[in-house]
Amino acid sequence: MAIAACAALVLAGAAGTTAWHAAGSGKSVGSWHEAPAAAGQTPVSAEQRAGERSQPATPGGASAVPGPSATRLAPEKATVQPSAVVTVPEAGSPERPVESGSAQANGRQRVGELVSVRKLLGYLGGKPRQETFRYPGASYVKLHFSRMALMPGDYVTVSNADGTENYRYDAPADRTGRGDRWAMSVTGDTAVLEVHRGAGNLLGLGDLAGSLGVDVDRVARGFSRTEQDRQPEKQMTAPGRTGREESVCGADTSADAACYRSSDPVAYTKSKAIARLLINGTELCTGWRVGAQNRMLTNNHCFTTSAQAYGTEVWFNYQCAKCGGYDVYQPTKVWGSKVVATDRTYDFTLFTVDKFDSVRKFGYLSLDTRRPAKNQQLYVPQHPAGEPTRIAGSLGEQAGNCAVADSAYDGYAPGSDVAYYCDTEGGSSGSPVISRATNKVVALHHFGGCPNSGVRGDLLAAKLGKLL
Template sequence: MAIAACAAVLLAGATGATTWRAAGDNGKPVGTWHDAPAAARTPVSADQRLGSGQNATPRTGPTATSETPPSSSPVTTPPTEKATVNPPRPGSVERPIESGAANGRQRVGELLRVSKLLGYLGGRPRKETFRYPGASYVKLHFSRIALLPGDYVTVANADGTESYRYDAPENSADSDRWAMSVTGDTAVLEVHRGAPDLLGLGRLAGGLGVDVDRVARGYSRTEQGRQPERQLTAPGRTGREESVCGSDTSADAVCYRSSDPVAYTKSKAIARLLINGTELCTGWRVGTQNRMLTNNHCFTSSSEAYDTEVWFNYQCARCGGYDVYQPTKVWGAQVIATDRTYDFTLFTVDKFASIEKFGHLSLDTRRPAKGQQLYVPQHPAGEPTRIAGSLGEKAGNCSVVDPGYDGYASGSDVAYFCDTEGGSSGSPVLSRATNKVVALHHFGGCPNSGVRGDLLAARLARYL
């Protein structure tokens, strides 16, 4: 474990229960159904046990989408991107994508098939507990939710301090979806009656109920530590540790609160992305509007964004301590633009107002100079926010070694030796001179590298 690692992560792996601090909902149900965009849904790609595969080859060429955003979070859809960029040649980049998984995302859990039905008639339970000892989170998938008027379901952790409410969707076809994850090794699903059944509709409720067909179980700390050896890497590489260049000098973000308050404040704008229930990347708010940026190899479509949880404020409450702040979780919404060569995806989130308070970052329109000091806020291996690159003499190798490094295109990247791990894909690389983003991290291998911020600024200006 790296220096000053949050002890709560270790506890979560050992006991399956993270210590929450400052619970925002006081145990009350929060959240509603997340309305789907008008887009074809994609199959879950991380399910080896279920045998549902997805082509691991990244899509090529740039794309801008014009899919209809969710009604609960309207955004203005920019015009379709007309620029074209040649996709990278197969094999032209030999360094491993940071996340290390076959599809470029860090695996942080597994999918399990279950068959649980909650209903109204005798013999059917109204409450079901899903417990997986040691799991870091539990996430339920509904294949059906059909309820009487006024009734609803909740998914909560064991003690009810994290709870989400779901009403039946108007269209029954929309009930095939994921619930928000709950942290810890237990999820409690319960059907609640909203009002007395004065009309006697319960007699007609034989065909109603809630079906759960899959559960995503987050890996324990021990299981997560074994993942690099099982994930795809380039020949001769051993895994994500290749990206820790020398000894790991990254630290919990909170460790910077007093010594480097600017870096600490900037780190608030990043988010942990839980994709399809079992895979991970990092993303961050770019600009003042409802805009998030991550890598193209993390996801490329609105249907994938829709199944992505975006966790803000997932960080340790005390340097090296045991408490973790309860994250603010929102759903991804619409992909606005994506590009394979420059490895970016720009997207929006649902319930944007709830995450505005965490601030935003800005892309630097200038290429950084060689030797310029950097810092990288990130979620390596899914851990609470960490920052690589200390202030002053301890900055070490976290500086620009090549401002025109070859990525998927000639001279498209900035190279550096800042410490990163699997799950850091999509992290912002900030200049200490400007506190702006000079690179979008995407490659490990020592040196690590990210797509140049000035190139991204030019391509994304119309959307920001």
Template sequence: MPLKTGRRKAGIAIAGSAALVLAAAAGTTAWHAAGSRQPVGSWHEAPAAAGRTPVAAEQRAGERSDEPTATPSTSPAETPSSEPRLAPESATLSPSTEATTVAPAAGSPERPVESDTAANGRQQVGELVKVSKLLGYLEGKPKKETFKYPGASYVKLHFGKMALAPGDYVTVSDADGTESYRYDAGEPGDRWAMSVTGDTAVLEVHRSSAGEGDDLGVNVDRVARGFSRTEQGRQPEKQLNPPGRTGREESVCGADTSSDAACYKSSDPVAYTKSKAIARLLINGTELCTGWRIGPQNRMLTNNHCFTTTAQAYNTEVWFNYQCAQCGGYDVYQPTKVWGSKVLATDKTYDYTLFSVDKFASVQKYGYLNLDTKRPAKNQELYVPQHPAGEPTRIAGSLGEKAGNCAVANPGYDGYAPGSDVAYYCDTEGGSSGSPVISRATNKVVALHHFGGCPNSGVRGDLLAAKLGKLL
């Protein structure tokens, strides 16, 4: 079946293994090996020239499933995303077949670090950069353009136009071509490409035809550049607070006792395995929430304040397996990236959005979580897998110790409705919105995290189970 809304045909696959030596200097990014269990990336800052292993990557997303949409608690409006559109700047390219765009330094007047975003509870993890670059079919127009943003954690291109002759296609790749996404003729423009890891994206037009014309070409009108760790550390926390609270409260309650998910691999294998079901959500190219697979079907759960419509889900990247390879290390596994697909249900009072993803088969291997239909008891121990401040998966709550701050403090806390939440002091940060709060007694989800403020809180799992049961 043809794509209903011109879904980009792109995905990522990991191929044969190879090895490169990790640079010894601190702050260097290197990719070691491809494969499901080998580290292939690094999440700390990278210099301009970082070596990578071939992580093959040209995979087309399958056709959109024609899955029926269930009636939501609050109907999602099928409207385009409300993200601001940036007017492209004029630019002149010298006649050549290849060009390079290098951004001004982060924090400079031309490119401030802070992005002007509303305090919506989503964590800022990047910024939008205005560009105007045309790869055309006419003589003198480049066929290849390199977008380089030194130190960026990812680069994500937006096509204002993509008009190709039949049989032609474009690719967006990282600097070494080890991560690459393909977009074919016939797919409409005015949409985001999938992000590529690292500070460089290479856009190339591949022509198999002799077609020419003023109306043919590819235009990039803006770029989302992921913050480096230094820049990310300067971003204010964007967690929401319960009604009536000042917003000044911390959400890391006391000393931060959360740890990389990899730290739990041996000491708490159940928690480590469960953490695989969560995903990093990159929304509108620059904002972050956490989501997770709920039940065995193609279902994901996050907060209503993360997004509410199918149009917004469609522009959301869902990253699975974005985890450190070793406890306390910097090397990360190559994430499996898929696109959000349809919003199936959403509700502001109970702050949830249930949605599906494209290419579901590629993420089934990461497992799923279930809601606990019973209310947790006070002092019941908890753990929270999450993506705080955009970091690889961390888990709050340690096994083998008294729960300390990661336990149920109040099983009937007031959220947007009286008694709708579970309160706890598990450490969370901006970006943790939408994380599952899991009972150590049952390994089921007792709350959907949405508020910071110490106590932090999440919507009760038993209430969500009652509302969403028929859709799971």
């Protein structure tokens, strides 16, 4: 698999712990929202085959309500080193999986692991408590709360090392101390957790203080670049095809999105509409805004239900700040919200996000209602192997193999796909395949194997038009 994002090969620290550094804006960002107590059934396309079941929802799907920036205090600090590692089960075999009716891999790329911890932040001592969770080289750190027993008006914050990314979590309204929820991840290798006391609760706690606090029992740690390079791909291949070990077809001609800013400004601008989907805390797909309304599109094999959407982080603007550099923009992160429609045969899930206004500025893409012609040039903005946005297929002769090879390729249905040799990797599932002739989406990428392929955009436009 290509080792290229941001192209920096020598970073500070020991080998194996290289990571992206956030070039943040310094602005505070949000918190979580509450999932419905009982999620309704996910609308499913009429073509969904009878008897198929969605994947079970994962517990602890968190969501968010923006809160103000926390005042930075300097209480006693402690660094939590990784303890016993609970490895997330592999989604498929180490080999490239083959999709079939009896053996089906989920197609999501693994980008992190779960670490078991046991940390309690209490009230005793008369001042806020703070813990620092540091995993050298990690690409992100995501905390899981097993208990939140707080007084009304109290809250906790989770921030990155320099406080430029900051999420606030208020005391549960029901005062039960219930936990089992994931915080939003912070980008980089350090998460700082801090308990803040409300002004009305500084006195009179008495013995009650000993029973109050916040428990953290798990951390999702994003792989470093070196660790990610060792992960097997999780791209799926079309039924009946074995594919290749990788889906970089020939020499890798993809590049950081930032490299297109001047040479191909249209492609660069369009790439802003895609998002990195962090699913279950440790798995990855790509998604993108489709149409001007609050609508996102990814693959059905990435997730299928509103409960799963609630536990999915949607990262916009996770891009290198400079071509060939290693700083990344601080991504704008929102939670998934509601699945509007999903279909296995055409491998799509249409969903909404929470706090839509915060991502509206990144623009959107449109589905092309016409089937592309053979040899028509393409480009594919994507998050391969968890990297910041890359684009396969550049202007002119450098476009190389990124063109339509077959506009009626067999996917899960005869003639349902567009085939191409644009370079993709695990994590590219759900990426838009865009025509250079129209700058509209002609396919929703889902299969590797060289040729790689995506569900035809004209078919999706016909099925989803009324929902967009």
